[in-house]
Amino acid sequence: MSKYLLAVDQGTTSSRAILFDSDAKPVATAQEEFPQHYPQPGWVEHDAEDIWASTLRVMKQAMQAGDPSAIGITNQRETIVIWDRASGKPIHNAIVWQDRRTAEFCARLKADGHERAIQQKTGLLLDPYFSASKVKWLLDNVSGAREQAGKGKLAVGTIDTFLLWRLTGGRVHATDWTNAGRTMLYDIHRRCWDAELLKIFDIPESLLPEVYPNTYLFGETDPAMFGRAIPIAGMAGDQQAALIGQACFEPGMVKSTYGTGCFMLMNTGPDAPISTNRLLTTPAYDISGEHAYALEGSIFVAGAAVKWLRDKIGLVETAGETEAVARAAREDHGVVVIPAFVGLGAPHWRPDLRASIHGLTLDTTAADLVRATLESIAFQTRDLTDAMAADGTTRPAAIRIDGGMAKNNWFAQFLADILETPVERPASHETTALGAAVLAGITTGIIADKGEFSQKWRSDARFDVEMTRTRRDGFLSDWSKAIERALR
Numbered sequence: 001m002s003k004y005l006l007a008v009d010q011g012t013t014s015s016r017a018i019l020f021d022s023d024a025k026p027v028a029t030a031q032e033e034f035p036q037h038y039p040q041p042g043w044v045e046h047d048a049e050d051i052w053a054s055t056l057r058v059m060k061q062a063m064q065a066g067d068p069s070a071i072g073i074t075n076q077r078e079t080i081v082i083w084d085r086a087s088g089k090p091i092h093n094a095i096v097w098q099d100r101r102t103a104e105f106c107a108r109l110k111a112d113g114h115e116r117a118i119q120q121k122t123g124l125l126l127d128p129y130f131s132a133s134k135v136k137w138l139l140d141n142v143s144g145a146r147e148q149a150g151k152g153k154l155a156v157g158t159i160d161t162f163l164l165w166r167l168t169g170g171r172v173h174a175t176d177w178t179n180a181g182r183t184m185l186y187d188i189h190r191r192c193w194d195a196e197l198l199k200i201f202d203i204p205e206s207l208l209p210e211v212y213p214n215t216y217l218f219g220e221t222d223p224a225m226f227g228r229a230i231p232i233a234g235m236a237g238d239q240q241a242a243l244i245g246q247a248c249f250e251p252g253m254v255k256s257t258y259g260t261g262c263f264m265l266m267n268t269g270p271d272a273p274i275s276t277n278r279l280l281t282t283p284a285y286d287i288s289g290e291h292a293y294a295l296e297g298s299i300f301v302a303g304a305a306v307k308w309l310r311d312k313i314g315l316v317e318t319a320g321e322t323e324a325v326a327r328a329a330r331e332d333h334g335v336v337v338i339p340a341f342v343g344l345g346a347p348h349w350r351p352d353l354r355a356s357i358h359g360l361t362l363d364t365t366a367a368d369l370v371r372a373t374l375e376s377i378a379f380q381t382r383d384l385t386d387a388m389a390a391d392g393t394t395r396p397a398a399i400r401i402d403g404g405m406a407k408n409n410w411f412a413q414f415l416a417d418i419l420e421t422p423v424e425r426p427a428s429h430e431t432t433a434l435g436a437a438v439l440a441g442i443t444t445g446i447i448a449d450k451g452e453f454s455q456k457w458r459s460d461a462r463f464d465v466e467m468t469r470t471r472r473d474g475f476l477s478d479w480s481k482a483i484e485r486a487l488r
């Protein structure tokens with residue numbers, strides 16, 4: 001009998017479940033989008049009940065193709081929920097990673113000189129992106145929350161933790177170290193919650209989950225849910241899961257995922273170097289007792305800019321259409337888009353900025369704008385590879401890409417040209433889900449080890465550098481000038 005692994009990929013805009021066979025081939029996929037809530041400019045929320053309901057539905061749908069031996073969970077990171085331990089009900093909407101409501105509080109902490117100590121312990125930079133300031137906001141602003149938390153009646157969790165709690169019928173309150181590493185409350189070197197950070201953010205420790213490695217038997221599903229108890233045997237934040245799904249297991253290997261945002265991770269092995277170029281240091285994985293860290297560049301808007309072109313401005317009807325439009329557009333349009341819709345992440349970290357368009361003339365067309373939007377994601381990625389190089393890392397031989405935007409061949413070629421580095425796209429497009437399935441597979445012995453999976457990794461397309469230096473320098477110089485103007 002074939003052994004199946006079910007991966008749950010709970011992303012920013014949709015919940016997905018993919019059933020893989022023991023050769024890591026997808027057998028069935030189910031996906032559901034859920035509503036985004038923008039209660040005020042710069043605020044982004046999800047109803048955790050929507051997340052739960054959509055996740056449960058897609059899991060059941062994917063399971064119609066076969067009975068999984070184990071489940072792996074991967075999730076949008078940093079997004080945080082607080083719920084009542086007795087009723088399991090969230091006390092407020094989840095505050096999403098893109099949410100900027102705590103920008104002022106983070107600026108105050110920075111002014112008070114906390115950034116360096118926080119970076120040394122957590123590998124993170126002071127920004128509303130991470131969970132800690134969001135938890136504080138919930139405790140301070142939801143009526144009665146702080147009092148209830150003081151009595152030990154509430155639980156906090158990133159989305160993996162919330163799903164694990166619900167799937168186990170409220171029996172397990174746990175996370176994995178890659179998700180813990182994004183809260184800004186976790187010391188990534190000593191691998192524990194940090195008392196000093198909890199004090200800075202005024203968060204009681206009783207709220208927090210237990211932290212485990214990525215390959216671990218986290219719990220079993222409530223038998224009433226799927227007719228039997230299924231082990232939940234792997235968990236990781238989605239960008240770390242993509243690093244695993246892209247088989248980037250050697251130090252120096254890099255993957256870049258283009259979903260809602262873009263997240264580039266370089267495996268740095270067992271060392272956790274602290275960046276001097278405003279990148280993050282983050283737990284990459286702990287698989288069967290072997291752990292690695294990564295340097296990360298986080299860009300908040302990638303595919304979300306394409307979604308904006310489609311849904312708000314109406315320049316395209318589908319995201320896929322941007323490929324043909326960009327290919328047909330002229331190269332010397334002179335337009336630069338700075339997609340700082342929710343501020344800028346690495347390497348600038350400016351939560352206060354908003355998006356802008358530079359170089360518009362009466363001659364500018366819709367196609368120019370579409371092309372310039374795609375270009376901006378490649379330019380931002382170049383800023384990340386430059387920061388990685390400035391941190392003393394060796395330029396990788398190739399960068400492995402994935403996520404919705406990676407399907408766009410025009411974008412993949414432009415990216416290789418701008419990065420001056422070949423870009424490889426894997427045969428399996430669902431690398432994030434694959435990473436979660438691999439973790440569950442290794443824990444349960446269905447996959448022997450990461451070496452076995454690595455050997456199966458295949459690229460289906462490679463984009464080599466074609467652009468001349470002069471053209472690339474021209475693009476990069478226009479981009480730097482526009483960024484300088486925007487930062488000012």
Ligand SMILES: Nc1ncnc2c1ncn2[C@@H]1O[C@H](COP(=O)(O)OP(=O)(O)O)[C@@H](O)[C@H]1O
Nearest residue numbers: 011013259260303304306307319320404405408
């Ligand atoms: N062919 C395409 N060209 C450009 N962008 C695309 C294309 N297909 C999808 N996208 C973008 O990719 C994103 C979806 O990617 P996905 O990896 O599913 O995101 P997430 O996991 O963050 O929800 C959307 O924002 C969409 O606009």
Ligand SMILES: O=P(O)(O)OC[C@H](O)CO
Nearest residue numbers: 011012076077259260261
């Ligand atoms: O939902 P995604 O795939 O855009 O990923 C979100 C990231 O995990 C945020 O850090």
